[in-house]
Amino acid sequence: MTERTHEDWLALARKVVPATTAWIGGPVPSLSGATRTTVNPATGAVLAEVAECDEHDVDAAVAAARRAFEGGAWSTASPRDRAAVLHRIARKIEDHVEELALLDSLDAGKRIADTIAIDAPGSAAILRWYAESLDKVYGEVAPTGAADLAVVTREPLGVVAAVVPWNYPLEMAIWKIAPALAAGNSVILKPAEDSPLSALRLAGLAAEAGLPDGVLSVVPGAGPVAGRALGRHRGVDVVTFTGSTSTGQLFQQYAGQSNLKQVWLEAGGKSAVVVLDDVADLDAAADGVAAGIFTNTGQVCSATSRLVVQRGVADELVQRVVGRALAIDVGDPLDPATGMGPVASERQAARVLELMEAGAAQAREVHGGGLVPDMPAPTYVRPQVLLGVDPDAPIAQTEVFGPVLSVHVVDTVDEAVAVANGTPYALAAGLWTDSLSRAHGVARRLRAGTVSVNCVDALDVATPFGGFGQSGYGRDLSLHALDKFTGLKTTWIHHG
Known part of the structure; x- marks a missing residue:
């Protein structure tokens, strides 16, 4: 077609x-x-x-x-x-x-x-x-004596x-x-x-x-x-x-x-994407960072709304991310060429704009943000990138549910992990590195239900989705989702 x-x-x-x-x-x-x-x-x-x-x-x-x-x-x-x-x-x-x-x-x-x-x-x-x-999906037969049969369904x-x-x-x-x-x-x-x-x-x-x-x-x-x-x-x-x-x-x-x-x-979620200083392809990383926060106008529970980047690649990466953010075409969602549509309601737009303004006051440098002029409704907001934000600042701790990215520059991997884990949420995280050993080691230390390594918001029906802490508990998707909607029943038959 x-x-x-x-x-x-x-x-x-x-x-x-x-x-x-x-x-x-x-x-x-x-x-x-x-x-x-x-x-x-x-x-x-x-x-x-x-x-x-x-x-x-x-x-x-x-x-x-x-x-x-x-x-x-x-x-x-x-x-x-x-x-x-x-x-x-x-x-x-x-x-x-x-x-x-x-x-x-x-x-x-x-x-x-x-x-x-x-x-x-x-x-x-x-x-x-x-x-x-x-x-x-099978039941179980429990180990019992010869005179008994215990079936778990x-x-x-x-x-x-x-x-x-x-x-x-x-x-x-x-x-x-x-x-x-x-x-x-x-x-x-x-x-x-x-x-x-x-x-x-x-x-x-x-x-x-x-x-x-x-x-x-x-x-x-x-x-x-x-x-x-x-x-x-x-x-x-x-x-x-x-x-x-x-x-x-x-x-x-x-x-x-x-x-x-x-x-x-x-x-809720306030996910971080960590970019380590061994990444050679900064264009791919910048594409991933931008997609992680600006997809669906930032209205994604697992959106990577915090960029934690090592200083060695920070300037080059941030320049690329800002360029991508400011180049997004915000427009009619029924136009297949539109890069980003409106937020879901005027009420949500007002909340996002309020947080954007507050975030700008907490940042050293601000790119983008605010309403797009001359649109048919006051729901079209421009992507915003905030530089020089303290990791404990409200904008870095609050789930905006809009296209707002805060940037946090760190020196060491330990500092990157501490900043990434430094919110009450633990739904998702991203990690970009060219080192397999770093990928395994850092991913293990990131507190999140899903860690996407060198990709964006990895998701499939075959893998469980959910978080820890104030991101909740239980899992959607995969066979593990059946755990939420079923109970284990033991039927014990004695035939002595």
């Missing part, structure tokens, strides 16, 4: 008709009749009035999920039968890949070049991976609430939904307030693919209302969450206030 042009995407966008109702056994309005306006951050135009769910809608979704789970049509289905449905959902995503890519681009300001090439097809691929894994936990962010609306939903459904659970998805449209469409596609009623519900609504109701609901067995550390702490409180439900958190 010929690649779409900017004009093609604009024309297709005009034809998109978003789903706007909640999904609880089918499309339903909120019980209160309330709606929330979702806006295209690239233009400020209203996209849709979406059902605004509250605790009563959550009650209905939990009741439907529990009925479905205990009815057994999904929870007790064979791995092969569940896999067949997951494959059909994946095919539905592939059949509607342009529509889903557009929904995320329009709803969250994401570059269409990313949503059509990565997010939407990647979501289908993740579903297929878990579908293929189902008949390859993995059992689905019941009703899973998945609360996801706005930076990767479809893909983050699939990260949670795919392993939870594969394990046999019922899932209630609460998308972010600013980006519910692809989740609502996904629910309809899943139903078309044969997923039984009640197994997947979608309840759009405010975090302090619908999210809180899910966190406190005694009928929810598991909460899986991606978002801020402060909200993750609330879910821990909700669990303690209700039924001690399991809570799995992928929370």
Whole structure:
């Protein structure tokens, strides 16, 4: 198929008709009749009035999920039968890949070049991976005496609430939904307030693919209302969450206030990329540093927002990184040639701009930053690079979730490791070195769930993703994600 042009995407966008109702056994309005306006951050135009769910809608979704789970049509289905449905959902995503890519681009300001090439097809691929894994996960037979047989099996936990962010609306939903459904659970998805449209469409596609009623519900609504109701609901067995550390702490409180439900958190990040002085190809390193922070307008939990570089290569590397930052074309996300789109909302843009201004006051030298003039909405910010920032300065400790890079020049490897590890977060890290022994040694010392060596934000469905410290616990992706949605059950048979 010929690649779409900017004009093609604009024309297709005009034809998109978003789903706007909640999904609880089918499309339903909120019980209160309330709606929330979702806006295209690239233009400020209203996209849709979406059902605004509250605790009563959550009650209905939990009741439907529990009925479905205990009815057994999904929870007790064979791995092969569940896999067949997951494959059909994946095919539905592939059949509607342009529509889903557009929904995320329009709803969250994401570059269409990313949503059509990565997010939407990647979501289908993740579903297929878990579908293929189902008949390859075995139980155990424990060592016992001759008169006994002890079998250990993995059992689905019941009703899973998945609360996801706005930076990767479809893909983050699939990260949670795919392993939870594969394990046999019922899932209630609460998308972010600013980006519910692809989740609502996904629910309809899943139903078309044969997923039984009640197994997947979608309840759009405010975090302090619908999210809180899910966190406190005694009928929810598991909460899986991606978002801020402060909200993750609330879910821990909700669990303690209700039924001690399991809570799995992928929370904040303030990742560092360390560049050592043995790197010969500084252009490749500069490309990696720029991509690590400016991809998706810096709205990535694992974004390497701190550059820690040894003094021997600092001047040359920083010059290259600044040049790349200032050369990024910030523009319409529906233009495939755009290098960086807007941030996801005017509210988030205001926060990023405030932190940019504060960061500039903490830096010795400032490049870029601020709003791009003459744009259709006040959501387009220029990449910013801050030099001479103290590693303990607020801008170097706070997750901006925007295109802001602080630079920290160090003399020794020990100092580089100390600065890189010097935040409460430990989600990801980057490392550039031409020495294999340094790569092994330094990567081992970096406190992070993923260390990407001579590459950027390494990620695959086959490898676990998650962090330590205030970045949360538990892992998305890989077979390890199934640990969050299953419990180990021992069946002991005595036949003496």
